[in-house]
Each structure stands twice: as C-alpha cells, then as structure tokens.
Amino acid sequence: MRTPSGQMSTGLKKGSWSLEEDQKLVSYINRYGIWNWSHMPRFAGLSRSGKSCRLRWMNYLKPNVKRGNFSKEEEEIILHSHSLLGNRWSAIAARLPGRTDNEIKNYWHTHLKKRGTDNLLHQTTNPNDSDISSTFESSDIKNIQCEQVNHVKDIIETQSSMTFEDDASSSSTTTTSSIEEEGDIKDNHYDIGSPGTVEDLQWFWNQLCPIENLEHGNNYQDPFSDSVFQDSFHDSISLYCLYNHEFGI
DNA sequence: AAGATTGGCAACCGCTGTGTC
C-alpha cells in the first residue's frame, strides 16, 4: 500500500492491489500458469507492470506463502541465517519455507535488527548451528500452507460465476478444488505454464469478465489481435508441448 | 478529542544476473 491506487501517465496502475486485480491475477495464473511476466498483465486484464504482478504473486498471492506472525523457531533461523549470510534475504527466505524475502526483510528491520546485532555480539560457535534448519520441525512447515491457501480460496470463491472445476478439459491446470485438496502446490507447478489454446483463453475471458469482453472496456486487450501475444503464444505453446513431451505429461 | 509521532508492511525503484539472439 504505497500510494493510493491511480492511473499513471504510462497507463500502468500503481499502489495497492484491489480484490478484483488479485482475482484476475490468481485466476489467470491458475489457468495458464506463468509464461511471461512482462506480457501476462495485459492478457490477464491488468494495467500493472510485469514486475508489479510478479511481486504481488510472489509475496502475497502464491498459495504456499505463509502469512502471520513468525514463530520462535523462525526468528532463530532468521537471526542465525542473517549472521551467516548478511542481507541476502532470498537466501534466508530459502531456509524458511513459505516466507518471502520481502516479509523477512521487513520483519528483520522492524523486529530483529537490534536483537540481531546483540546476538552477534554474544554468539559463540555452536556445533549445532550449521544444522539449525533441522530445528524447524515439519509440523511447523505443515501449518505454512493453510492461511494463504484460504486467502486465495477466498479470492477465487468470490468469483462464483467462474468455477473452473466445471471445465473437465482443463486437467492440466490448477483449479480451486485442486488447491483445496492438495494445499501444498509445488512452486514449479506455476513455473511452466501455458497460455492455453486460443479457445481456452477466449473461454477464460468470457468466464472472468463477460461484460468487459462484450464491451472491450477497461484495460482488457484483445489478445487475439495482438502480435506480441501471437508471438509469445506460439512460443509458449511450443515450450509447453516440449515440456509435455519431455516429462511425458 | 485532536494533532503529532511512531511502527509495520505492501509496494516501488534501480541494479544485477541470466538467457537468447
């Protein structure tokens, strides 16, 4: 929530994300995956930069992002990791499943900074230190999913008129029900995505924004008449086919 | 009760790394 939402001169919106924008991004990624952050926003009907979308997804909307207070164990891991790695937040985040670098960075600056320097002064070489991550029990990890999964579920469930579960043909995509059932979607599930077939995308937009599609209002750009989309689309289809071939999907 | 200050955190900006042509 940096600035009140407003349209920039470039046409790109900045500031806080609205529920509607979240819904659009989540729905699009759930259906087509992440294929190109730069071009995706347009096809998802968002007037946001790719960077903004990526950040929003990585830090907030991704199903396995853990929200809420940090546990004692997590604090210890952060303190210890920071003493080893410094401000390499992404490396520290890698030791804390479900936590984002941004969240850890914020938490460090607001809660742990002073303690961190204090700890550094009193730190002794502990033979167990190198394996501190093992103190982060799997039971903690198991709790990671719940909150954010529920949040994303909420977003999707508000779109009562667009339940992808009804689409039996979308077997390769993540649906609301699959989030519900699995709860521990692997990151790479989203890394290899396909924009889908032209029919899929058309259907997607008809479901998501029937009015926008009718009027071509708001920020929606017709992807089917866009050369960038056509190029990216065909590239992505090729990659997707290759991926399916390689992994026998 | 109201204005000032502070803390928390989502989001932006600019830079760097990596892959592709």
Next chain:
DNA sequence: CGACACAGCGGTTGCCAATCT
C-alpha cells in the same frame, strides 16, 4: 561477443493504523 529482454534481488518509500502527548 555485444545487445537486448526478462527475472530476481535488495534498498527504500510512503500509506495507514496504533500509540503518544
């Protein structure tokens, strides 16, 4: 090998709510 595009990272900003005076 250089240019370009894209993804990712870390620092910073600024809004908003809580707390203080």
